Amino acid sequence: MTTIASLPPFVLYFAAALPVALLRGWSRSLLLVLVPIAGGISLLYAEPGAYWHVSLMQYQLILYKVDKLALLFGYLFQLAAFIAVVFSLHVRATGEHVAGLLYVGSALGAVFAGDLITLFVFWELLAITSVFLVWARRTPRAIAAGLRYLIIQILSGVLLLAGAIVHVSQTGSIEFGYLSLGGLASWLIFLAFGIKCAFPLLHSWLVDAYPEATPTGTVFLATFTTKVAVYALARAFPGTELLIYIGAVMTCFPIFYAVIENDLRRVLAYSTINQLGFMVCGIGLGSALAINGAVAHAFNDVIFKGLLFMSMGAVLHVTGRIKASDLGGLYKTMPITTVLCIIGAASISAVPLFSAFVSKALILAAALEEGHPLVWLALLFASAGVLEHAGIKIPFFAFFAHDSGVRAREPPINMLMAMSLAAILCVFIGSYPWVLYDLLPHALAFTPFDSTHVIAQIQLLLFAGLGVFWLMRRGWYPAEIRAINLDADWSYRWLGPRVTHALTALIRPTDAAVRRSVRHRLQTFLDALFRHHGPQGVLARSWPTGSMVIWVAISLAVYLALYYL
Amino acid sequence: MAKHKRYFLDKPENVTTLWRIFVAVCAALLLVDLVHHRHVTHPWESLLGFYALFGFIGIVLLIMAAKQLRRLVARKENYYDDDDR
Numbered sequence: 277m278t279t280i281a282s283l284p285p286f287v288l289y290f291a292a293a294l295p296v297a298l299l300r301g302w303s304r305s306l307l308l309v310l311v312p313i314a315g316g317i318s319l320l321y322a323e324p325g326a327y328w329h330v331s332l333m334q335y336q337l338i339l340y341k342v343d344k345l346a347l348l349f350g351y352l353f354q355l356a357a358f359i360a361v362v363f364s365l366h367v368r369a370t371g372e373h374v375a376g377l378l379y380v381g382s383a384l385g386a387v388f389a390g391d392l393i394t395l396f397v398f399w400e401l402l403a404i405t406s407v408f409l410v411w412a413r414r415t416p417r418a419i420a421a422g423l424r425y426l427i428i429q430i431l432s433g434v435l436l437l438a439g440a441i442v443h444v445s446q447t448g449s450i451e452f453g454y455l456s457l458g459g460l461a462s463w464l465i466f467l468a469f470g471i472k473c474a475f476p477l478l479h480s481w482l483v484d485a486y487p488e489a490t491p492t493g494t495v496f497l498a499t500f501t502t503k504v505a506v507y508a509l510a511r512a513f514p515g516t517e518l519l520i521y522i523g524a525v526m527t528c529f530p531i532f533y534a535v536i537e538n539d540l541r542r543v544l545a546y547s548t549i550n551q552l553g554f555m556v557c558g559i560g561l562g563s564a565l566a567i568n569g570a571v572a573h574a575f576n577d578v579i580f581k582g583l584l585f586m587s588m589g590a591v592l593h594v595t596g597r598i599k600a601s602d603l604g605g606l607y608k609t610m611p612i613t614t615v616l617c618i619i620g621a622a623s624i625s626a627v628p629l630f631s632a633f634v635s636k637a638l639i640l641a642a643a644l645e646e647g648h649p650l651v652w653l654a655l656l657f658a659s660a661g662v663l664e665h666a667g668i669k670i671p672f673f674a675f676f677a678h679d680s681g682v683r684a685r686e687p688p689i690n691m692l693m694a695m696s697l698a699a700i701l702c703v704f705i706g707s708y709p710w711v712l713y714d715l716l717p718h719a720l721a722f723t724p725f726d727s728t729h730v731i732a733q734i735q736l737l738l739f740a741g742l743g744v745f746w747l748m749r750r751g752w753y754p755a756e757i758r759a760i761n762l763d764a765d766w767s768y769r770w771l772g773p774r775v776t777h778a779l780t781a782l783i784r785p786t787d788a789a790v791r792r793s794v795r796h797r798l799q800t801f802l803d804a805l806f807r808h809h810g811p812q813g814v815l816a817r818s819w820p821t822g823s824m825v826i827w828v829a830i831s832l833a834v835y836l837a838l839y840y841l
Numbered sequence: 842m843a844k845h846k847r848y849f850l851d852k853p854e855n856v857t858t859l860w861r862i863f864v865a866v867c868a869a870l871l872l873v874d875l876v877h878h879r880h881v882t883h884p885w886e887s888l889l890g891f892y893a894l895f896g897f898i899g900i901v902l903l904i905m906a907a908k909q910l911r912r913l914v915a916r917k918e919n920y921y922d923d924d925d926r
Contacts, residue, residue, distance in 0.1 A: 661899075728877075735896065739867060741863075743900035752904075758918055760916055762914040
């Protein structure tokens, strides 16, 4: 165990990928489950410090740097990997399991990276490994969405590399630590993190690709990429004021889209951006309370969002449907999945005794403490919005609402086990928050359940729920319709191709005219050449030697003429 | 359909009962504000029924605004299909 503990955590996942690719059946399942367990135990032996220095040209890479922040994300990723692996055990396709392992390994590599070059390598590996989870769906739509996802993710990596190069040339250091925002290097890196963290207008890859992945692939995707970005922001840009406003916008704009979105996994994708907004806002606020809140919320989000994505993945797996307009009434035959989904919904809505209650409260309290009452109001509004789309819409339209006539059975046992584990964690962390909060970067005294906060939160949630059901009963609630909603991806899926076409159409006539005229002149020249040198040409009457004699005579004559002038 | 089992929520009267219980619970919660003194960090919080009203009005405005947003951004499901291929 100590040998494993001294290795960087990604090594275990990368090493396990090959045997997983070769094995089949129960031996593969056993290995898949053992990897995150061994990884989790080995992290218990990890001591703060920097290990695994590797020389690359004149730079010292640090493959394994341990501190409290990295360690918390390390535990989280091992736990999330375990849940996701159990959830996907029934999947036969080997590629998905291999991609899943490599993807988790890349995320762990990024989190324990001590320098920017190592971070960049794992940053790009995250993109390359995860796209296979989208492509594994094998539909034309998934393949196209995966390609768009890959291009944008690679772009994020290229920006990170560019920023790192500028940073190194300016400071001479490749260390990955605090970077204050200002100057080209930090802005490039900030933008790279922003793409992966789904900042507004840079977010559409997430809502485009996640809902197109396989039912199990989305559970992996939802966890790692965005949380690595949150980790990177927390390490490099804590206390950056701009992040407060970016975060506040992220919490608010997706909830409007979530209300009218028909694909329930896409609703959860919008919800992911909303939850990331709380974390980004907390990182921007930067106080010990806010950072603790952001990190704790990242931890909780992985579990409850995972649970929600799993429950919708289970619905998709057993019914083949995922659109609100095609679902409803599933509680009749899927009571266990229904209950588990509701636990996830209660957790994300921050119901007291469920996991997000305390972590979200820390961020909201920090917003007021740091003197941002309007941001606080935005976050409060977004909290009510979460209840609408994730707390009510997801379970309501899938399991209740109008009866779709679908009578699906409960999903396979491994799916139920994974969901149950996540649900237990949601309730456990919600009820015993100090177990998690002792692991947070800053030591802070806090009272999780004071009466003011509990009552205020219950009032907020119940009255928001009242609003939703009141609108439903009056018939004013927007009906589920089969439609898609335009978002930022419209710019490169619709506008971009059309602008390119229009420009080509504009250039084409000029281009054709230029070509025509050049071709015409060339032809005239060739014709003239042919006239003089061709078989009937004046200059072809003699042999080339004869022709040469004529030219020599002419040039001598010219020379003579010039000489006498 | 006749063969299908009737479940609890299939009966409208059950749904109405649940709705009434829910409304009653909300009303009771609002009354809690009269007796429970909140220790607040911001003056807005001390307004009577602040959280309840904020939640209700916020969500109604959110949903109504989203309905308008739909008129602007909703398209047929195959909107992108020609471009994506």
